[in-house]
Amino acid sequence: MMQISALLLCLLLSLTAGPALGQGSDAEAPIEVEANQLNLDDRAGTAVYIGAVDIRQGSMRLTGDRVEIERNAQGQLSRAIATGERAYLEQQPDPSEPLVRGWGRTIIYHVAERRMELIDRAELHQGGDTFDGGYLEYFLDRRVVHARSEGEGVEGRQRIRMTLQPEQ
Template identity: 65%
Template sequence: MMTRPLTTALVCAALGLASHTALALESDANQPIEIAADRLDLDDQAGTAVYTGDVDMQQGSMQLTAVRVEIERNAQGEVSTVTAHGSDSERAYLEQKPAPDEPVAKGWGDTVIYHAAERRVELIDNAELHQAGDTFNGAYVEYFLDRQQVHARSDDDGKGDQRVRMTLTPRNNQ
């Protein structure tokens, strides 16, 4: 999926997004969150925001693109989950830089869910993760950002069957 430049930025201050919502680099947490979309439906009392139409979300080194992005906040006003949905022709896409000396990790899925408190990403249906030269494919791929740990399986709770495939690249080839 190609990333697009932010054409209309909407700073999420109205959502009360907490600074720890960054996906990787510590410096990301201090960066503003910018979201561009065709439409926003915000319910501040419920703690939800739904962005639709060519959504592009960025904070520091983290970039998320999708057709639809739903953001949920907890009672303290902190982001608890970010759920991104792709379309029939294009998967949701997430990238982030785990550390200054590591390559960008990239993930695709029909659905991408980021769990802020756990710093965990779920890639669901047509899932693919590229991390440090290695690739992981399957129906479901789970990535723990802090531990850089990956779990993959061939089904997503009984729906479909996509064999898990992995390509490991020797570290001296990177």
């Protein structure tokens, strides 16, 4: 039991250490996790949450039917993978920026790079701008979007659609 408690503490500390998950204050915010089931593997450095998973920290929210958290050899959070019919990730990159919201059957959040991959029925919204397609990749800090109609794990061809609002 002590080892599981230590792993949970290490996992929570790794979420708040290193690169922030969102705004600078997000890294200092408490982490709230809700799920129906949790499977921890200390040796592999993973935690798998199953069943109506909802993870929140500051402006960041990640939901899915299943969310796997991976940490690197230094014990820092390296990647979060959410899957489900409509996995969801939201984050406010900066207080002056609009909220970024993304959906997909699979969402991979690369913490160090502050990069999100939205896979299969992917959708990304920031302010009034929207992007839809089979695969979307978004770099939070650089505000760069890469989109494809096809990709690994994508069912069929899903054409790219986007709506950009005019500058005010």
